[in-house]
Amino acid sequence: MSILDDIKAYKLADVATRKEARPLAEMHAAARDTERPRDFEGALRRQMALGYALIAEIKKASPSKGLIREDFDPEALAKAYAEGGAACLSVLTDGPSFQGDDTYLRLARSACDLPVLRKDFMFDPWQIAESRVLGADCVLLILAALTDEEATALEDAAIEYGMAVLIECHTAEEVDRAKLLRSPLVGINNRDLGTFVTDTAITRKLARNVPGDRLIISESGLSTRQDLAQMARYGIRCFLIGESLMREANVEAATRELLRAPWTPEAE
Numbered sequence: 001m002s003i004l005d006d007i008k009a010y011k012l013a014d015v016a017t018r019k020e021a022r023p024l025a026e027m028h029a030a031a032r033d034t035e036r037p038r039d040f041e042g043a044l045r046r047q048m049a050l051g052y053a054l055i056a057e058i059k060k061a062s063p064s065k066g067l068i069r070e071d072f073d074p075e076a077l078a079k080a081y082a083e084g085g086a087a088c089l090s091v092l093t094d095g096p097s098f099q100g101d102d103t104y105l106r107l108a109r110s111a112c113d114l115p116v117l118r119k120d121f122m123f124d125p126w127q128i129a130e131s132r133v134l135g136a137d138c139v140l141l142i143l144a145a146l147t148d149e150e151a152t153a154l155e156d157a158a159i160e161y162g163m164a165v166l167i168e169c170h171t172a173e174e175v176d177r178a179k180l181l182r183s184p185l186v187g188i189n190n191r192d193l194g195t196f197v198t199d200t201a202i203t204r205k206l207a208r209n210v211p212g213d214r215l216i217i218s219e220s221g222l223s224t225r226q227d228l229a230q231m232a233r234y235g236i237r238c239f240l241i242g243e244s245l246m247r248e249a250n251v252e253a254a255t256r257e258l259l260r261a262p263w264t265p266e267a268e
């Protein structure tokens, strides 16, 4: 069984229990009743016009690295990322694999003005409604874990609640499948979720197949200004970064330093 199968099994069991407490009709009504989500795509595009756009991730632990950050305060981290110049936040809410929690999302979002991605594993439209109720402005759809039909149903639900959708791909085939969906946000994960092997060349290889009207976000394994400059040479200026920033003592300063003076062709 691959790790994604394993995650799907515990996630569906967890959703079944949560659903008993709040059935779909009730969660759907609550989601429709929330305030307008913050503009995730707009925040990325505004920052890209000025340089790099960063989705900064709040992640305590991961299955490949174990505990990443001991001193873990989601509110302080959200403020540090916002002050350091991030465009958006990503908050892990999955407990079993990432030591995440739904409350981390609420705390991070209320500590700043940034739009927030709920980083979790979505299989059931009920989870999309729940994400909006928790305050998420964007959800992640991992194509490696979903059929086209499932991805479409989840995307439709997110769009109905006014949320953005980050479509995650890791292979050329998944990039082709992303074209069947409506969301312009295409994440290319440099990490293989089955083996945890991370190779930042994956973004450059797959970017060629992404239509020009989509916004490419390079995800995972990025840590230095050189990493970002290297991507920018290929026209990719939007990044999702977690671990390397989570390991910094001063997250705000590290974020600011990473985003300082973006690479431009003129500078070469």
Ligand SMILES: O=P(O)(O)OC[C@@H](O)[C@@H](O)c1c[nH]c2ccccc12
Binding pocket: 057, 059, 119, 120, 142, 168, 189, 219, 220, 221, 222, 240, 241, 242, 243, 244
């Ligand atoms: O911590 P990193 O290597 O900077 O990566 C961040 C993010 O891309 C990674 O956490 C991630 C990308 N896709 C995911 C899907 C599920 C869980 C986690 C992820």
